[in-house]
Amino acid sequence: MGSGSRPVMLQRPDMPPAVAQPLTLDGVTHSYGGGLAVDNVTLEVKGGELVALLGPSGCGKTTLLRIVAGFIEQSNGKVIIGERPIDTLPPSRREIGIVFQNYALFPHMTVAQNIAYGLAARGESRKVQAERVAEMLAIVQLEAMADRKPRQLSGGQQQRVALARALAIRPRILLLDEPFAALDKNLRLDMQIEIKRLQRQFALTAIMVTHDQDEAMAIADRIAVMSQGRIEQVGTPTQVYDEPASLFVNGFLGTSNLLDGTVETAGPEGYGVALNAGTRWTVASSRKFAPGEPVTVSVRPEQMVLADEAGEGRFPVSVALSLPIGGELIHDVAGPAGTSLKIAAPRRPGVSSRSAEQAFCGLADHARPSLFARS
Amino acid sequence: MQRSTFSDITYKWAVGLLAGLGILILVGPVAIVIATSFTTSQTLRFPPPELSLRWYRELFDPVRSAxxxxxxxxxxxxxxxxxxxxxxxxxxxxxxxxxxxxxxxxxxxxxxxxxxxxxxxxxxxxxxxxxxxxxxxxxxxxxxxxxxxxxxxxxxxxxxxxxxxxxxxxxxxxxxxxxxxxxxxxxxxxxxxxxxxxxxxxxxxxxxxxxxxxxxxxxxxxxxxxxxxxxxxxxxxxxxxxxxxxxxxxxxxxxxxxxxxxxxxxxxxxxx
Known part of the structure; x- marks a missing residue:
């Protein structure tokens, strides 16, 4: 089908590509209907790395994925695989495997025919096709389903077929579009492990698009948090969770308590912040603040504690509600000046609520609150 | 067992009646023309006096129906x-x-x-x-x-x-x-x-x-x-x-x- 420059690795079905190729987005911009769907995104995905594009719907993550796939032509900027810009290549020449959100399996073909499709399109011999199909079926553990039609499979099985079909062409890059959105919650963890395993096994450079922070945290090597077409922060899952670069990232990943205050001092330990709630915390931050500057302190629920007595850095609160959720007890507490906070504490067996309504709230020993400028 | 109200029953009857009428109008003519085609008589008369394949034989005759x-x-x-x-x-x-x-x-x-x-x-x-x-x-x-x-x-x-x-x-x-x-x-x-x-x-x-x-x-x-x-x-x-x-x-x-x-x-x- 007019494709002269097939990579050599296709002739050797049992050899995954030896070196994973890096994928670089260089100033990619896409305007759409007057607005910017993707706004000057620069991102380098290292060879063999899985980066999650995480953000709310409409943040441009899917557009970015479709630009990489070649379904949308960007207005500006470059997409580079290895050393080579691929912007002029049509999708069929990009050697990119895609797992679509609804899997997009060919409904009139069997599982085996679906997996063989990319090879058949390249004019590979029936023997090569059959060998590769058998190999892929073994890898995704669906040998028994080879002759079934997609609609005869469960959601998880369909996704494994979609993966096998994408990987059968030995792609250089793997794109995953909301891969777990259509799966039952119980199945998600299994498939997350499966995808991670295959991505490692095939040494694939991968981009996953998701709006689910748990998915991103679970399988991504790094997370790029997107908002309004821009990347707000790129980092490892723990980095973006523990040291969010902006209030948006802070709010999008996990739950957090926001407390207003004012910077009083700047010292080697961190900034002394007087909270409106009526106490003083020392908060470390990589960002610069001047004394007198109004700030917002963000603390994760599990980094706060409830105590019976007052103490340094604690302020009085009243416990409105306690919810036992699995091994945790989540307290909804009301602080001074109308603040509402959530505090998560390990739950002792048999305990389902807190005895006293009045309590004092402070930072746990390991707490690492974040500091943001407040306008 | 659900109790049917009066309006349920009238609805059923009305719809049933309309459906019957529709079938009668659609199928009736077809039935009549097919019945007539098996007649022994010389004319297109309904009901046919007796049944035979006479007119089909006539129709498939290569000379008379050329x-x-x-x-x-x-x-x-x-x-x-x-x-x-x-x-x-x-x-x-x-x-x-x-x-x-x-x-x-x-x-x-x-x-x-x-x-x-x-x-x-x-x-x-x-x-x-x-x-x-x-x-x-x-x-x-x-x-x-x-x-x-x-x-x-x-x-x-x-x-x-x-x-x-x-x-x-x-x-x-x-x-x-x-x-x-x-x-x-x-x-x-x-x-x-x-x-x-x-x-x-x-x-x-x-x-x-x-x-x-x-x-x-x-x-x-x-x-x-x-x-x-x-x-x-x-x-x-x-x-x-x-x-x-x-x-x-x-x-x-x-x-x-x-x-x-x-x-x-x-x-x-x-x-x-």
Missing amino acids: QIHIAAWNSVWVAFCATAVGMVLSVLAALAVARVSRPSARLLEAGFLSPLVLPTLSYGLAALMFFSVMGIRPSLNLLIAGHLVVIAPFIFRTTLASLTQLDPGLLEASQSLGASRLYAFRRITLPLIAPGIAAGCFLAFISSMDNVPVSLFLSTARTGMLPIRMWGMMESTLDVRIAAIAGVLILATLVLMLVMDRLTGLTKRMSG
């Missing part, structure tokens, strides 16, 4: 050719219209479908005048061209409907797997819209077979068409063979319909 046979083959040939050409043109048109989302595509769609609402009688007259001005003599090919205009929209409509139901993600998946457009069309698009095309061709063939208005203007004594022939016989002789022809047509349509259902049903099952 004119009817010629007309029947003309009709089948014209329907077949018009459907075949219509299929190619309509599928291409539907593919083009489905791919474009601009308003101009909607305009084209309306244009392609317009023969469905055009009064066919006026079209028949217009076609006759047009072709005579052009100096083209009436022939079977002219009839094919005339029928083509009237029946192609059936195929266009069903094909377009199945194309709009086609998940565009499938074609993107095909592209990302390295397939060319042509390959994707052959292995993805065509198999998935085939039931729609087949259904449209069935409708088109049937509608060409019993088209009167266009044939009325474009056929001649030499290129007689079955419906026109039947009408002629009806006017002149009240020949019972007309009933026999109707019987054969009904049977043929029934068989064709079952075959169609089997085929498209099968493809539907295959395509999930």
